[in-house]
Amino acid sequence: MNKITTKWLAALLVSTVGFQTTPSAAQNIELNGGSGDIFFLYNSSAGVWNTVFRVKTSTDATGLTNPFNASSTPSTWDGILGNQVPTEAGANGDHIYETLTVNLNVTQTLSVDGTDFFFADANGHFTNNVPTADLGLRIRLREDQVAMGDSLGNTNFNQFANFTFAINTELSTFNGVALEDTSAHVSLFANDGLDGTAALFNSATTNLEGTFNTVWTHTHRNWGFSEYGEYSVVLDVTGVGGEHGDSTHQATVGFNVIPEPSTFALVLVGLGFGGFIRKKRLQNLG
Amino acid sequence: MIRIVKCIYLWALIPLMAFGFDGFGFLPYTRDHMDIAVRLEDGELVGFWDNDFATVNGQINSAPSFPAAGLRALGVFDEATPPLPRPAPAQWDFFGVAAGEPIYMLPSSGDPVTLPYLGLNAEDPSLMPLGANNEYRFTLVDMTGPEGGVFSLHVGATVYMNTLEGFPAGSVLVDRGGHYHYNWTFSLPGTYDLYFEFEALNGGSVVATGSDMFRFQITTGGGFDDYEHWRRTVFTPDQIEDETISGPHATPLDDGVSNMQRFAFGDEATFEWVWIEEDGDLFPGIRSFMRQDSGMNISAQYSPQLVSTDWEDADVTLEETERVFHDPGMEWRTYRINHTYMITGFFRLRAVLPAP
Numbered sequence: 155m156n157k158i159t160t161k162w163l164a165a166l167l168v169s170t171v172g173f174q175t176t177p178s179a180a181q182n183i184e185l186n187g188g189s190g191d192i193f194f195l196y197n198s199s200a201g202v203w204n205t206v207f208r209v210k211t212s213t214d215a216t217g218l219t220n221p222f223n224a225s226s227t228p229s230t231w232d233g234i235l236g237n238q239v240p241t242e243a244g245a246n247g248d249h250i251y252e253t254l255t256v257n258l259n260v261t262q263t264l265s266v267d268g269t270d271f272f273f274a275d276a277n278g279h280f281t282n283n284v285p286t287a288d289l290g291l292r293i294r295l296r297e298d299q300v301a302m303g304d305s306l307g308n309t310n311f312n313q314f315a316n317f318t319f320a321i322n323t324e325l326s327t328f329n330g331v332a333l334e335d336t337s338a339h340v341s342l343f344a345n346d347g348l349d350g351t352a353a354l355f356n357s358a359t360t361n362l363e364g365t366f367n368t369v370w371t372h373t374h375r376n377w378g379f380s381e382y383g384e385y386s387v388v389l390d391v392t393g394v395g396g397e398h399g400d401s402t403h404q405a406t407v408g409f410n411v412i413p414e415p416s417t418f419a420l421v422l423v424g425l426g427f428g429g430f431i432r433k434k435r436l437q438n439l440g
Numbered sequence: 441m442i443r444i445v446k447c448i449y450l451w452a453l454i455p456l457m458a459f460g461f462d463g464f465g466f467l468p469y470t471r472d473h474m475d476i477a478v479r480l481e482d483g484e485l486v487g488f489w490d491n492d493f494a495t496v497n498g499q500i501n502s503a504p505s506f507p508a509a510g511l512r513a514l515g516v517f518d519e520a521t522p523p524l525p526r527p528a529p530a531q532w533d534f535f536g537v538a539a540g541e542p543i544y545m546l547p548s549s550g551d552p553v554t555l556p557y558l559g560l561n562a563e564d565p566s567l568m569p570l571g572a573n574n575e576y577r578f579t580l581v582d583m584t585g586p587e588g589g590v591f592s593l594h595v596g597a598t599v600y601m602n603t604l605e606g607f608p609a610g611s612v613l614v615d616r617g618g619h620y621h622y623n624w625t626f627s628l629p630g631t632y633d634l635y636f637e638f639e640a641l642n643g644g645s646v647v648a649t650g651s652d653m654f655r656f657q658i659t660t661g662g663g664f665d666d667y668e669h670w671r672r673t674v675f676t677p678d679q680i681e682d683e684t685i686s687g688p689h690a691t692p693l694d695d696g697v698s699n700m701q702r703f704a705f706g707d708e709a710t711f712e713w714v715w716i717e718e719d720g721d722l723f724p725g726i727r728s729f730m731r732q733d734s735g736m737n738i739s740a741q742y743s744p745q746l747v748s749t750d751w752e753d754a755d756v757t758l759e760e761t762e763r764v765f766h767d768p769g770m771e772w773r774t775y776r777i778n779h780t781y782m783i784t785g786f787f788r789l790r791a792v793l794p795a796p
Contacts, residue, residue, distance in 0.1 A: 189619065211563040211617045236493050236502075278548030278559065278621025280596060294493070296500070310500070344549045347623045348527055349596035352551070366553065370500060372473050372492055373550035373557070374621065 181252040183207050187214035189277055191292040191372065192407060193248060194391055196313050196398070197231045198297055203391070203403035206248040208292055209240065222248035233302040235310060236294030236370070255408035256287050256377070259415060264378070266343050266351045269358040271378025272411060279345040279376055288374055289407065293317055295369035295393055312369050314393030314401070320363035321355050322404065325388040328381070333357060340387055341378040369393065377409065385409040466655050466674050467506075468514040470766045471495045473550060473557045475619060476654055477505075478576055478638045479564035485576075485638040485650030490561055498766040508652040509676055513556040515626075516768055517544050518661030521554050531597045536590030536604050536627045544658045546624040548595055554765075560612055561619040570640045570647055574616045577639040580609040581651070584677075586630030593622050613641075624656070631673045632656045653677075663769010666735035667793055670703050688793060704731055704738065704791035706770055711789070716759060716776050725759065727774040728789055734769055737792045742785050754787055755779055 191208035206222045209215065221240040240247030260272040264280070274286040295317060299308040321340055328338035339358040346352045354364030354375060379385060387409060392402040472494035478485045489506040496503075496511065517523045523542035526535050535543050550557040562576040580601045583591055593601035593610065600622065601610035614620060626632060633653050640648040657673055664670040667688055675686040685692045688700040701709065705728070712727040730738055742754035756775040764770040779785060 210619070212619055276549070277619070278595060278623075280598075344551055345596055347545050347547065347596065347625075348524065348532070368471075368553040370472065370493070371550050371553055375549060 181217060181220055181250060183215055183217040183249065183251040183254050185213070185215045185254070185256045185287045185289060187287050188212035189288040189290060189374070190215055191290040192254065192405065193237075193292040194295070194317075194403070194405070195234060195237065196295050196297075196393055196401065196403075198233070198313055198398050199231045199302065201401070203401070205391075205403070205405045206237075207251050207254055208238070208248050208290075209244070209246050211246060213246075214287070217251065218244040218249050220250040221245075222250050231302065233297035233299065235296045235298055236292075253406070253408060255410065256289050257410045257412075258287055258377070258379075259412055260286060260379075261414045264351065264376075266341050266353050266378060267356050267359050267361075269339055269341070269356070269380055271339070271341050271343075271380055272382065273343075273376045273378040276374040276376045278374055280349070289377060290372065290374040291319070292372045293366065293369060312396055313398050314369050315395035317366045317369050318363050318390075318392045318394060319354060319366065320390040320392070321357055322388040322390050323357050323362065325404070326357075327386045329383045333385075337381070338383065338385070339380040340385060342375045343378060344375050363390075365394075369396075379409065379411045382411050382413065385411065465507075465509045465676065466512040467497045467510065468657070468766045469494055469496050469506075469511045469556055470498075470514050470516065471554055471556060472500075473559075474511075474513075475559040475561040475563075476578075476636070477561045477564060478567070478578075478650065480566040480570060480640075480648065483648065485640060485648050487636060487638065487650065487652030487654065489654075490563070494556070495766070498764070508654055512631075512655040512657050512673065513546070513558060513624075514657045514659070514766065514768075515544055515546055515555050516659055516661055516765065517542075517555075517629075521552050523660075534590075534592055534594070534599050534602045534604060535625060536588075536592075541627075544626040544629065548621045548623045556624075557621070558624055559619060559621040560614055562614045562616050563619055567616055567640070570616075571642050572616060573642075574647070575641045576614045576616065576618075577611050577641060578614065579611040579637045579639070580607070580634060581637045582607050582635035583609070583632060585626075585632035586628045588628060589630055589632060590627040591632060591634065592625045594625065595622055608637075626656065626658045629658045629660050631669065632658070633677070659768045661768055662733050663731055663767075664703075664734050667700070667703055670734070671699070700791070700793065703734070704736055705729055705789070706731075706767070714774060716774070718776075724777045725775055726756075726777065726787055726789075727772060729764075729770060729772055730789065730791070731769050732771050735794055737794075739790050739792075740775055741788050741790050742779060743788075744785050746786055751788065751790075 189210055190213040193206045193208045195204040221243055223239050238247040258274045260274055263270045263272050276288050295313045296310050297313055298310050323334040326333040328336045341353050341356040343351045343353040353361055355362050387407050389405045390402055391405055394400055473492040474494045475490040477490040478487055487508045489511050491503055491505055493500055523544045525540050526532055526537050526543050528539035546555050547557050560578055583603050591603045600612050603609045633655050635653050638650045639646045671686050679685045684690050689698050691698050710729050714725045714727050716723045716725040740754040740756045741751040743751045755778040759776050760774040762772040
């Protein structure tokens with residue numbers, strides 16, 4: 155029993171140390187608390203996607219060095235709709251990143267479709283008001299034709315008919331191993347309002363893709379992880395049908411999933427107490 | 441098989457024109473995200489709708505905010521988005537309806553996307569002078585709504601506000617910069633006014649106060665029961681009491697358009713002349729925007745010349761209807777004109793309210 159607990163603690167220490175010693179390089183955004191959004195935009199002129207990070211009043215993040223400015227960023231375009239240019243780096247608005255990592259201190263679990271997940275309580279769900287890092291989704295797939303030089307005066311329209319959001323279990327990893335080759339699972343799920351769960355996707359099941367019947371939304375769901383550790387979650391995001399046909403983009407989000415500090419301290423106290431008892435026993439035997 | 445061919449617009453027999461009018465207060469907010477929020481104005485807390493590119497009056501709107509009396513959250517629980525049945529366990533008694541009865545719940549996470557998705561926030565920069573670590577208390581102190589209607593602010597079975605036991609009906613504390621999403625659930629369709637009191641708390645002491653009313657309209661997809669229901673939904677409580685502003689014959693905007701005309705034909709009445717192709721034959725027709733199922737009688741009428749008051753019911757066939765999601769009860773209706781003498785005649789649509 156002690157052996158197993160010690161191994162688990164060692165794994166935790168490795169994970170925690172890894173997270174704490176990773177420096178925040180420029181454009182490597184880490185969401186540590188509060189709320190922020192991963193934000194999807196599609197540049198139809200170039201046929202490329204922009205995935206940026208939306209900073210809000212409650213966002214507690216590092217690496218917010220590069221504001222996303224549609225008029226000065228070469229890869230963007232004039233037809234953009236729904237973005238917010240920060241007044242300065244780190245201010246409310248959209249930021250460019252190389253890597254996006256969410257540091258989750260979680261203890262609570264919930265069963266989703268038969269699998270227990272540690273989850274970060276998203277805004278509007280379950281116990282609410284819990285100050286864990288809450289990564290929302292923001293989807294703004296419309297464009298301004300007039301700004302793009304349409305002399306006919308066509309105005310804003312949807313770029314796609316709808317939007318799908320899927321987890322790529324082949325490319326996603328858990329502690330560096332392909333997620334599909336591990337026993338770990340990832341889910342993104344909601345409270346259905348009556349304390350039930352509704353999974354947008356759940357890698358523990360065959361439900362790997364969720365559809366938004368809109369291309370213009372902002373939502374917060376619960377990110378669930380079946381084990382503590384480091385996840386690299388690769389998301390296949392697809393605009394489906396409509397003006398520009400199908401277009402798929404991959405976005406990657408890292409999640410460091412560790413126990414809440416209070417729980418971690420309790421574990422250490424428990425192990426210390428166990429060690430004390432063991433020492434006493436050995437003394438008694440001796 | 442018919443095909444509507446739009447042709448000529450703007451017949452002016454109905455004395456209505458498009459004025460670019462954007463409606464009275466309480467424009468319908470039908471989908472995506474907003475918060476009910478507070479800001480500091482002249483030392484007082486003022487409520488407003490904090491807009492996150494939500495859909496207002498049928499269009500995605502980029503205005504950062506709307507005044508409290510500028511919008512109503514409109515929940516359309518139609519066949520595509522039906523209300524949920526109340527579960528049986530006692531923890532759901534707070535909804536105020538029996539197990540299995542419908543409850544009209546606005547989502548806390550934007551799903552389904554066809555309903556407003558609402559939170560509370562205290563993020564406005566104007567609050568900074570009151571202190572960076574303040575808390576803001578939102579208390580529900582009163583409500584008007586359909587008889588027997590119950591409102592709950594909750595997240596699942598965790599209830600923050602509930603009107604079942606009277607008022608005040610509960611409070612929520614939001615820290616400065618905070619922003620929380622909830623389920624907003626109503627027990628009956630109808631128009632509800634929720635009256636909130638706001639308090640800024642600094643170390644337990646109240647440092648600023650304010651109050652405001654926010655309106656919600658819950659419908660099963662139908663429109664207003666009658667003119668009074670419309671009046672109750674688009675005017676403020678003070679205006680409702682004033683016949684010269686909210687009465688059916690009043691023209692509160694001095695634009696020649698009466699409330700009754702707006703009620704019957706919308707804010708921008710349109711009367712289009714169309715051709716209807718059916719099995720290779722071409723028939724004349726009219727297409728107009730009008731309200732249905734609201735206690736009115738609307739009929740198409742014909743007259744051989746404008747100077748006469750001798751209007752008679754026109755011989756028309758309803759060919760097509762298109763509903764307007766953000767204005768339940770309003771429809772585009774296309775009628776085929778069966779008269780052979782239409783070339784020399786005039787048509788109008790006439791709306792009549794039943795006698796009170």
